[in-house]
Amino acid sequence: MNNEPMLELSGIVRRFEQGGTVLDVLRGAELTVRAGELVALVGPSGAGKSTLLQIAGLLEKPTTGTVRIAGTDVSDLDDGKRTEVRRRSIGFVYQFHHLLPEFSARENVVLPQMIAGVSKSIAKQRADELLRMVGLDARGSHRPARLSGGEQQRVAIARALANAPSLLIADEPTGNLDPHTAENVFAMLTAIVRQARVGALVATHNLELARRMDRVLEMRDGVLVEHAAAPEAAVPEEA
Numbered sequence: 001m002n003n004e005p006m007l008e009l010s011g012i013v014r015r016f017e018q019g020g021t022v023l024d025v026l027r028g029a030e031l032t033v034r035a036g037e038l039v040a041l042v043g044p045s046g047a048g049k050s051t052l053l054q055i056a057g058l059l060e061k062p063t064t065g066t067v068r069i070a071g072t073d074v075s076d077l078d079d080g081k082r083t084e085v086r087r088r089s090i091g092f093v094y095q096f097h098h099l100l101p102e103f104s105a106r107e108n109v110v111l112p113q114m115i116a117g118v119s120k121s122i123a124k125q126r127a128d129e130l131l132r133m134v135g136l137d138a139r140g141s142h143r144p145a146r147l148s149g150g151e152q153q154r155v156a157i158a159r160a161l162a163n164a165p166s167l168l169i170a171d172e173p174t175g176n177l178d179p180h181t182a183e184n185v186f187a188m189l190t191a192i193v194r195q196a197r198v199g200a201l202v203a204t205h206n207l208e209l210a211r212r213m214d215r216v217l218e219m220r221d222g223v224l225v226e227h228a229a230a231p232e233a234a235v236p237e238e239a
């Protein structure tokens with residue numbers, strides 16, 4: 001099976017210095033996310049989850065450490081090249097959908113492709129495929145305000161996948177949804193990650209959701225600690 005690493009972080013240190021105070025938020029974080037894998041990132045508020053996602057998403061640089069996206073070391077690329085890799089290889093889903101309100105669902109999925117240089121006709125075709133994948137092909141012409149919270153988040157997932165990324169970064173993707181809708185959106189996200197063979201790094205405070213992902217990594221004192229796999233369901237003893 002093709003399960004190559006889509007994200008590799010090694011020795012990630014992130015130091016903030018403010019008015020003579022030094023804060024080492026990340027102190028040597030290590031992490032690998034493979035194709036088709038969902039990895040949960042948990043930890044208390046302020047532990048550094050968002051900081052780690054920013055670094056993994058090439059929105060920030062670590063103080064020291066190496067970042068590889070789909071096997072390529074991007075640590076020393078200049079800002080222009082990092083932006084290019086980010087557009088081409090990374091999709092983002094946030095707690096709030098951040099769809100452009102004046103555009104239709106389809107246009108919201110078309111736009112990132114056009115920014116990446118894809119022709120309009122191909123971008124439209126792919127947007128329709130993605131909207132079908134998230135079960136919203138009949139709603140493509142609707143603006144976000146006419147969609148439910150779960151539908152908006154499904155469009156945000158379609159948009160994140162618009163440029164066929166290697167890596168999906170999600171920050172509390174179901175945090176703003178009621179439990180039933182959250183369940184549907186999570187199921188859809190899981191199915192898409194498996195099917196598209198994207199690597200997904202998902203920060204969440206929802207431990208129940210985290211346990212259903214392939215692995216759970218907890219941010220503790222600036223490093224990542226892997227939770228032990230859930231014990232297999234007890235096998236009934238033979239009579």
Ligand SMILES: Nc1ncnc2c1ncn2[C@@H]1O[C@H](COP(=O)(O)OP(=O)(O)OP(=O)(O)O)[C@@H](O)[C@H]1O
Binds near residue numbers: 044046047048049052
């Ligand atoms: N630009 C910055 N300058 C100084 N300190 C920062 C900066 N960004 C984050 N921090 C600090 O780094 C620490 C980690 O913040 P971060 O947002 O990564 O935590 P988190 O685990 O994502 O929290 P939450 O679960 O509440 O979103 C916090 O103490 C925060 O104040």
